[in-house]
Amino acid sequence: MIDARGLARTFTTKRGAVEAVRGVDMAVGPGEIVGFLGPNGAGKSTTLRMLTTLLAPTAGAATVAGHDLRADPAGVRRAIGYVAQGGGTDPLVPVGEELDLQARLHGVPGRARRIAALCARLDLEGLGALPAGSLSGGQRRRLDIALGLLHRPPLLFLDEPTTGLDPQSRGDLWEHIRAMRGEDGTTVFLTTHYLDEADALCDRLLIIDRGRIVAEGTPADLKRRVSGDVVVLEVADAAAAARARAALSGCPAVREAVVAGRVVRLSVADGGRELAGLVRALDAAGVEPSSLSLARPTLDDVFLTVTGRPLRDAA
Numbered sequence: 616m617i618d619a620r621g622l623a624r625t626f627t628t629k630r631g632a633v634e635a636v637r638g639v640d641m642a643v644g645p646g647e648i649v650g651f652l653g654p655n656g657a658g659k660s661t662t663l664r665m666l667t668t669l670l671a672p673t674a675g676a677a678t679v680a681g682h683d684l685r686a687d688p689a690g691v692r693r694a695i696g697y698v699a700q701g702g703g704t705d706p707l708v709p710v711g712e713e714l715d716l717q718a719r720l721h722g723v724p725g726r727a728r729r730i731a732a733l734c735a736r737l738d739l740e741g742l743g744a745l746p747a748g749s750l751s752g753g754q755r756r757r758l759d760i761a762l763g764l765l766h767r768p769p770l771l772f773l774d775e776p777t778t779g780l781d782p783q784s785r786g787d788l789w790e791h792i793r794a795m796r797g798e799d800g801t802t803v804f805l806t807t808h809y810l811d812e813a814d815a816l817c818d819r820l821l822i823i824d825r826g827r828i829v830a831e832g833t834p835a836d837l838k839r840r841v842s843g844d845v846v847v848l849e850v851a852d853a854a855a856a857a858r859a860r861a862a863l864s865g866c867p868a869v870r871e872a873v874v875a876g877r878v879v880r881l882s883v884a885d886g887g888r889e890l891a892g893l894v895r896a897l898d899a900a901g902v903e904p905s906s907l908s909l910a911r912p913t914l915d916d917v918f919l920t921v922t923g924r925p926l927r928d929a930a
């Protein structure tokens with residue numbers, strides 16, 4: 616569905632060239648839900664804008680939904696759905712009118728039937744007469760997705776689909792996205808800042824950092840790459856965190872110690888056995904943790920291992 620080779624984009628600014636995307640290779644198969652993950656400024660939006668023809672690449676090539684990005688951008692546009700961050704609906708226009716207008720614009724055959732089917736599937740029934748601006752956050756996002764799916768695209772791009780939604784609405788939307796893939800086999804390519812979303816929703820993840828893909832695989836594969844345990848401790852302030860890091864870095868059991876604010880994350884081979892030694896080292900350094908926990912690796916830890924910095928705090 617997506618096959619990109621060396622896709623790159625450099626912006627020319629007054630202060631010089633900005634290499635936003637430095638050569639991205641990716642292959643996304645039909646029916647996959649792929650999450651595109653990375654901290655702020657990593658190059659997610661720029662890549663997405665190139666794949667959806669909104670921005671021309673400065674180097675590289677891609678085939679998207681069977682069409683060449685450079686030679687046939689109109690073909691790409693006809694074959695994809697794109698739901699931008701925050702959507703694009705007019706808040707004053709009633710839901711039913713918006714759907715009908717967009718269906719006409721796309722020349723959707725049997726449009727009343729198509730709209731009814733999408734509204735049933737995305738839980739939008741009975742909302743036709745309401746202006747889009749009066750919908751809840753979750754309903755609005757589902758309306759945006761319905762609009763993106765009207766012309767039955769085999770590939771749907773979602774830019775941060777659940778940002779700003781409450782946990783319940785986020786979970787609901789994940790269900791809808793999974794159902795859509797299950798029923799129509801729609802391929803979904805989504806960007807997200809949420810690691811739980813990447814973990815729960817996506818079949819496969821691509822992690823981008825500084826314009827390059829730095830890791831890819833299923834969430835489980837990626838987590839398996841980080842062997843051992845993670846010890847997370849919270850201390851009083853940043854100065855104490857720096858002291859804790861210095862003291863713990865000297866322990867042979869600690870492979871890596873990274874500080875983010877008042878939190879110190881340690882990568883250790885066997886957390887259960889080594890915990891007592893870590894506490895003694897902290898004690899000797901005069902640092903008293905306010906909390907200490909032992910956990911299995913998360914996607915955050917994967918990012919830390921791959922790039923040497925935490926994803927969430929970098930974001």
Ligand SMILES: Nc1ncnc2c1ncn2[C@@H]1O[C@H](COP(=O)(O)OP(=O)(O)OP(=O)(O)O)[C@@H](O)[C@H]1O
Pocket residue numbers: 626627628633634635636653654655656657658659660661662
């Ligand atoms: N039009 C532009 N002109 C100059 N630099 C740009 C432009 N668009 C993006 N950039 C720069 O390119 C880099 C990548 O930006 P991009 O928006 O793709 O990152 P992102 O991963 O989507 O970040 P976010 O999560 O904040 O949306 C950043 O350093 C950004 O400042």
